[in-house]
Amino acid sequence: MQIMVCLKQILDPELPPRDFRLEKGEMTPAAEGVPLVMSSFDQNALEVGLQLREKMAGATVTAVTVGPEGAEDVLRKALAVKADRAVRVPLEQDSKLSGGIVAGLLAGAARELGADLVLCGRQAGDWDGGQVGLILAEELGWPGANLVTGIEPGSGGLVLKCELDEGYEVLEGNAPLVAVVTNHETNVLRIAKVKDTMAAMRKKVEQINVAPQGGRLELASLEIPVKEVNCEIIPGEDGVEKADNLFKRLLELKVL
Amino acid sequence: MNFELDKELLFLKEMVRDLVQEKVAPRAAEIDEQDEFPWDIKEALAEHEILAMPFPEEYGGTGGKVLPMAIAIEEIAKVSASVAMIPSGQCLGSVAIILAGTEEQKQRFLPGLASGEKMCAYGLTEPNAGSDVGGMQSTAVLDGDEYIINGTKRFITFGNIADILTVFAKVVDKNTGEKKLSCFAVEKGEGLVVRNLEHKLGVKGTPTAELFFDNMRVPKENLLGAEGDGFKIAMQVLDKTRSEVAAQAIGIAQGALDYAVQYARDRVQFGSPIGKFQAIQMKLADMEMKTQAARYLTYVAADKYDRKAHDRGKYSAMAKAFASDAAMYVTTEAIQILGGYGYSKEYPVERMFRDAKIQQIYEGTNEIQRIVIARSLLGRGF
Ligand SMILES: Cc1cc2nc3c(=O)[nH]c(=O)nc-3n(C[C@H](O)[C@H](O)[C@H](O)COP(=O)(O)OP(=O)(O)OC[C@H]3O[C@@H](n4cnc5c(N)ncnc54)[C@H](O)[C@@H]3O)c2cc1C
Numbered sequence: 319m320q321i322m323v324c325l326k327q328i329l330d331p332e333l334p335p336r337d338f339r340l341e342k343g344e345m346t347p348a349a350e351g352v353p354l355v356m357s358s359f360d361q362n363a364l365e366v367g368l369q370l371r372e373k374m375a376g377a378t379v380t381a382v383t384v385g386p387e388g389a390e391d392v393l394r395k396a397l398a399v400k401a402d403r404a405v406r407v408p409l410e411q412d413s414k415l416s417g418g419i420v421a422g423l424l425a426g427a428a429r430e431l432g433a434d435l436v437l438c439g440r441q442a443g444d445w446d447g448g449q450v451g452l453i454l455a456e457e458l459g460w461p462g463a464n465l466v467t468g469i470e471p472g473s474g475g476l477v478l479k480c481e482l483d484e485g486y487e488v489l490e491g492n493a494p495l496v497a498v499v500t501n502h503e504t505n506v507l508r509i510a511k512v513k514d515t516m517a518a519m520r521k522k523v524e525q526i527n528v529a530p531q532g533g534r535l536e537l538a539s540l541e542i543p544v545k546e547v548n549c550e551i552i553p554g555e556d557g558v559e560k561a562d563n564l565f566k567r568l569l570e571l572k573v574l
Numbered sequence: 575m576n577f578e579l580d581k582e583l584l585f586l587k588e589m590v591r592d593l594v595q596e597k598v599a600p601r602a603a604e605i606d607e608q609d610e611f612p613w614d615i616k617e618a619l620a621e622h623e624i625l626a627m628p629f630p631e632e633y634g635g636t637g638g639k640v641l642p643m644a645i646a647i648e649e650i651a652k653v654s655a656s657v658a659m660i661p662s663g664q665c666l667g668s669v670a671i672i673l674a675g676t677e678e679q680k681q682r683f684l685p686g687l688a689s690g691e692k693m694c695a696y697g698l699t700e701p702n703a704g705s706d707v708g709g710m711q712s713t714a715v716l717d718g719d720e721y722i723i724n725g726t727k728r729f730i731t732f733g734n735i736a737d738i739l740t741v742f743a744k745v746v747d748k749n750t751g752e753k754k755l756s757c758f759a760v761e762k763g764e765g766l767v768v769r770n771l772e773h774k775l776g777v778k779g780t781p782t783a784e785l786f787f788d789n790m791r792v793p794k795e796n797l798l799g800a801e802g803d804g805f806k807i808a809m810q811v812l813d814k815t816r817s818e819v820a821a822q823a824i825g826i827a828q829g830a831l832d833y834a835v836q837y838a839r840d841r842v843q844f845g846s847p848i849g850k851f852q853a854i855q856m857k858l859a860d861m862e863m864k865t866q867a868a869r870y871l872t873y874v875a876a877d878k879y880d881r882k883a884h885d886r887g888k889y890s891a892m893a894k895a896f897a898s899d900a901a902m903y904v905t906t907e908a909i910q911i912l913g914g915y916g917y918s919k920e921y922p923v924e925r926m927f928r929d930a931k932i933q934q935i936y937e938g939t940n941e942i943q944r945i946v947i948a949r950s951l952l953g954r955g956f
Contacts (some may be wrong), residue, residue, distance in 0.1 A: 394585060509596060512623035512636045512646075515589045519582040 322433035359439025417449030426528030451498035467502035620690025628665035633684035644821035651825025655929035667694030695736035733783025755804035765790025776928030898933035
């Protein structure tokens with residue numbers, strides 16, 4: 319079983335708002351001098367892949383990212399937790415890419431690699447688009463399972479545990495398929511060990527070139543919303559009066 | 575010349591940070607409060623091979639270089655100096671075996687230490703011999719195939735939980751009475767009584783012990799190096815590990831500085847964040863300068879050790895003294911920036927301040943480091 323896990327490098331979502339800037343004609347967030355990390359649901363997908371590999375003799379995990387050379391850092395992180403291979407689909411990003419374009423590139427990589435199972439996070443931690451996984455399934459013509467928290471080898475094929483609003487459902491399917499992974503206490507990405515971490519820097523990152531297919535949606539403009547904060551102290555002798563005044567004020571402001 | 579860390583080391587730093595955030599950060603205040611050795615964290619450090627870092631690969635370690643160790647220790651100490659002492663203690667207690675041990679001794683002791691299954695400690699200091707190592711009173715007398723060791727060791731970090739101790743004692747010639755300072759790898763057993771020294775100012779959760787050797791018999795093959803090599807070995811060990819003390823100090827300083835910066839942004843007095851007051855800005859600038867200077871001096875010292883530079887001893891002395899003084903300064907100022915809150919246990923800088931103090935004392939006080947540095951300038955005879 320060839321497991322391909324799609325990993326996206328994003329600006330650290332913990333970045334304080336004051337350090338968030340736009341560049342390149344105000345069309346992309348500035349990435350220089352700010353920490354870049356592996357998108358968090360992608361970490362869950364990677365962990366699901368690693369756990370499945372441990373249960374299936376001969377299975378391999380290939381980490382794939384679409385992006386510039388710097389994006390290889392997320393692949394190295396995957397190598398540090400012992401992904402077998404790392405592949406970058408080169409793409410210089412000068413603007414936000416639509417989910418369709420990225421899905422097309424990943425589908426190209428999946429075909430080239432001969433992947434049987436493709437795992438991705440349910441949405442990227444930067445744009446929260448939530449499109450790539452299922453469009454990718456569509457591109458490949460494979461079934462796609464959503465909100466997967468874990469995958470086990472079953473008697474016939476694969477058993478997928480998926481999250482529902484209240485509880486979960488269990489799906490059975492055969493490869494090839496795409497699983498879109500969400501976070502769960504069972505799929506928190508493991509932390510690497512020292513030797514594997516150091517060795518990851520020396521491992522090879524392969525490249526697969528795929529021509530991007532034009533998406534139908536393009537980014538027209540981008541801006542950081544300006545938030546104004548005004549502080550007002552609600553007068554009142556006691557709690558009752560203050561609550562009353564607050565209520566009136568909220569009505570005035572049309573908050574209620 | 576490039577003063578940036580290699581990508582490999584940056585990557586290691588990030589890995590250690592992930593580990594620390596998950597395992598250490600939630601426990602840091604508690605370890606200080608309860609003053610108990612954190613076995614769970616020791617296990618995590620072993621599992622992720624942090625405890626393997628002091629050891630060469632052929633004995634199950636990750637390489638034994640000082641610079642990566644320093645980086646890992648710094649990262650841990652940002653959050654908890656006590657936890658940072660676990661890998662540095664494992665290094666301190668084992669360097670004598672790595673440097674002076676025979677192949678057979680290394681095979682015997684090192685793999686168990688590298689895996690973290692066994693712990694070790696360094697027994698140099700005595701009640702009447704701290705800075706004055708040569709004034710040591712412990713003795714070892716050869717009797718058949720064994721040395722009989724007598725004496726007291728004080729302030730031995732992890733002395734109570736260690737399985738293997740590198741102990742210094744003077745071998746006394748039964749005929750001539752001549753004394754030769756020597757080093758032994760001692761496995762705990764009969765003839766050794768251990769007492770815990772409680773109630774330290776800081777680095778809580780890192781038990782410090784007193785060891786009483788009462789006619790303890792140690793096999794002859796546990797002598798490290800030759801009789802009389804003890805002083806040289808003790809100093810060679812510290813040449814290596816002082817950079818790790820320095821790294822701990824930088825971590826403490828950085829942890830306190832980061833906290834103070836955040837506080838200066840958020841705390842409002844007289845209608846503006848206190849970070850807008852020049853008095854606070856001057857403090858932050860001084861804290862940053864001292865921390866960065868200490869960091870680079872420490873990296874240079876660690877790198878010199880790894881490259882076996884002839885002046886590595888002097889550099890590790892400079893890094894240790896400078897970085898620990900910086901940590902004391904920075905943590906003191908961090909408390910000042912937090913005002914009354916800084917003085918409270920509700921905020922971590924008070925703990926960092928207490929943890930900084932020991933860095934100026936152990937592995938040779940900063941006065942002793944300055945003597946070493948000055949002598950390197952003045953030459954023999956001073
Ligand atoms: C928490 C903790 C952990 C420790 N862990 C270990 C350990 O694992 N293994 C170990 O062997 N030891 C350990 N030590 C001991 C530590 O290394 C000694 O305390 C230190 O070397 C100083 O020795 P001393 O306490 O006897 O002070 P002293 O040597 O008595 O010094 C007292 C003061 O006099 C100054 N002084 C001494 N001689 C001179 C001089 N010639 N010129 C100028 N000033 C001088 C010193 O700088 C100091 O200010 C630990 C100590 C502590 C507190």
